Amino acid sequence: MLLISPSTRAADRTKVNNTTNLNNAGSWTGGVPDLSNTAVWTNAVTGANTSLLGGDVSWQGIRIADPGGLVTIGPGSTLTLSSGPAGISIDMSAATQSLTIQSGLTIKTAVGQLWNIASGRTLTLNTGLFTRSTGATLNVQGAGTVNATSIVNDTNGLIGTWATIGAGTTVRYATMDGSSNIIGYTSGTAAATAAGVTDTTGLVNYDLAAVGVIGTGASFNTLRYTGAAGTITGNFTANGILTSGSGALTLSGIVTIGASGELVLTNGDSSSARDMIFSGSIRDGARGISSLTKAGLGNLTLSGANSYTGLTTISRGKVSLTSTGTLGSTSGGTRIGLSGRLSLAGGVTTAESIWLDDVTNAFSGGLLIENIGTNTLTGAIRISSSTRWQSSGTLNVTGGISTTNGNSGSSFVVQAATIMNITGKPLALGGSGTLYMDNGGKTIVLGVVGSTYGANSLYAGTLQTNVANALSTFAAINFSVNYAASSATLDLNGFDQSVGAISTGTYSIHSTYDRVITSATAATVTTGLLNTN
Template sequence: TVSGLTLSAASANVISGSGTLTVNGDATLNQGSIAPVLAGTMNLLKTTASQTVTLSNAASTFTGLTWIQDGTLSVTALADAGANSSLGAATGANAGILIGNGASTTATLAYSSASSSSSNRAILLAGTTGGATIDSGALAGLLTLSGQAYGIVVGAKTLTLQGSNGTTASPNVYSGAISNGVGTVALTKAGLGGWTISGSNAFTGATTISGGALNVQNATGLGTTAAGTTVSSGGTLELQGGITIGAEALSLSGSGLANLGALRNISGTNTYGGLVTLAAASRINSDAGVLNLDVSTGSAVTGTFALTLGGAGNGTVSDPLAIGTAALIKDGTGTWTLMPSAVNTYTGATTVNNGVLAVDFSQAGVATNIISASSVLTLAGGKLSVKGMSAATDSQTFASTSTTAGTYGVLSADNNSATSLTVALGAWTRNANSGLNFDITGAPTVTFTLSAGLSSASGI
């Protein structure tokens, strides 16, 4: 039993053994490792940037607070308040885990175990700026955290969830409410692993996904819509659970984790209600269920970069695609339906590599050219489906049409009791060993036209 403990910053200190070390006072830890059970009324203070202290015992009983002021505190077990863990068994006011101290410091609670842990202890962001990092590590053990997270001092700080473990099917989970508390809080997802957010959150800072997957299963999982969400190259925002995200501005870059989409529908019918801006060529996938892109006003997607819609599930775009001269590409076996409230303004190419790209006048706010008449249509094994509106006169025109060598595309038209439905293909370029199959419902009020004939690389 000692009245205090210090691990200096000057050397890698090691306290080994299998017994119990009782500390009734402050334990100031800079770097090193401690193997025994820690007991007593000890307050654990981790200090010094760029240095790590490892607590390898899962059964510590100390009842004082834990404050990670700087650097990294690595543990092998977390537990609920009052239960033994690497961070003791604190209750009441001491149960919250303080992370950060002062300005521009980001301290880290790191988890390193082959076994999973859960904890309801709160995460208290104690820096004026900087923030707190929860690192789930690289081993098989996953974290499930259900305590609240919030700031306790004035200033803008960030809660970062990182690690290289966790997948969509078996993620790390933060189910507690994340809010500003004092000051403002932002959320960052870093590392290649997966974290699920399932709580109702009220933080007002931005959400940034710089790597891995952030799976959101609550309509307010991204906090308020004040600051928006950014998905960087290699990161993925996943939606699951039948939720509707409000008018949260979303910036996308790239094709996402493992090329599965920078925005990805995992299951259920989910709606993204914010403007999506393409900061680079990007992919949006629906693995299963339906992903709806539906804003209250204006365009669904803006930018000047190519957009790929993919996945085995389905999706709808209920507002215009305003991506300039960039291309729209459809792949994956699912169906994506364009039914905008106004004409899509993009004039780039429209390519259907797989699955179905549906143009639905019955649900749209326009009767002519859901896709710009300046767009060149390429069918490379997929289907373009055009559906009319009952009692209306609808038409879709393309600048020209081509079929990719070695593939057969499908053109499907359903007049849906429309007065007439016309699909004008422009000139058709038929590349070697390619062709078109026509699927018509509602003839004779369905018309396909070739305005400039057929150019064939391998004869008719």
């Protein structure tokens, strides 16, 4: 399993009782919010409060707690929102006051946003420009109101296939009413069984009550499934599917992505009753390169040989792969957002490039990649900041793991499969990057020359080399971390290695805290001038 965590879990940024621009440290306690932090208005703000952004800013999220009056973010510049704990981007679930945003507002790439608005509270978006970035999705919950003059419906009467309101059996696609409020779309065309899905224009939004054989040549905009567990057979074209029924929905035919060029698949919530299983295949539509976006908590299983050529985005929930070739063409790539998860069910090989998105603190957090049994990743893997892998079984990685942060690097925190084999291409974590192990009973096997990173934190488990010069030559190997110590092993396995230094901290003289450098056959480890032991 791969775990990530935004550092908001460690620290919010609390608004000070002033009107100083929000990009200024004087406006906050703890520093200016960023993608690692949620901006919070508490009773430290004693009355109605209006502040300007002061420039374009990016925050993890917003939480309105108990300020003394209406909170307003004034006009000018653009606020980009990611998501915080539990995927929440705007948290007004316990707010005592309302929030107005008059600046531009962008929902960030590949982020599954949740806006939760309490009864009696209003989120008003009088934004200069509202932008949905690629692969972003939105779910609105709570009994409050979202009023948004800057959001408009598409030609099919919805905000988009990427926007929903509610959860479970009450979830619906979102639409704007005549007063610019976001509400549930209730004008769907009712179909008693799949045979009643007969539109060929690509414009109709269906509410489907039961499965069966879908109408010949069906091409519709969306399908909201409200029935019991079952299978829809037959081929069709669509832009979006939403599950809000009482049982899992299986689709066994060929699904062609519609005119939007993006198929958005949304689970109504995390219950298995809202799962989706695609046992057929998904392919590009007439538009050409087409993408797949996973939205909503819950599980989407892909088991067929899919051929769509665009990007796969997992913005929220889990995508389970049960066979090879299910993520579409390898040219498209896969991006896993903060609230997304990719599960490898065993016997799966995927050559997709995978981007693990927007991670800022890898010491706790949400699961991004789940490894079950033996699986192989042959595509390039990119990590944004800090990433934690944690799983069972055996995971083979051959396409390389690199940072998108340049020399600033990434922390690659590995509680990997019982055995994680890294071959083919090396680790490239940046000069300030760290290879970090802190889970006993796990083994990383480095079988490729030329990895680059600044430090090895070997707190627990075994780091084994299967080739000479597998370790970063300028990295210090630290047999402890600054919060604890445990037993850990560097196994040279008969291969000479050169490293920047070797160091350890002593917490107790006890076998529990043994730090071991070993090799079954003769091998030499050469340390540099940084050696502190």
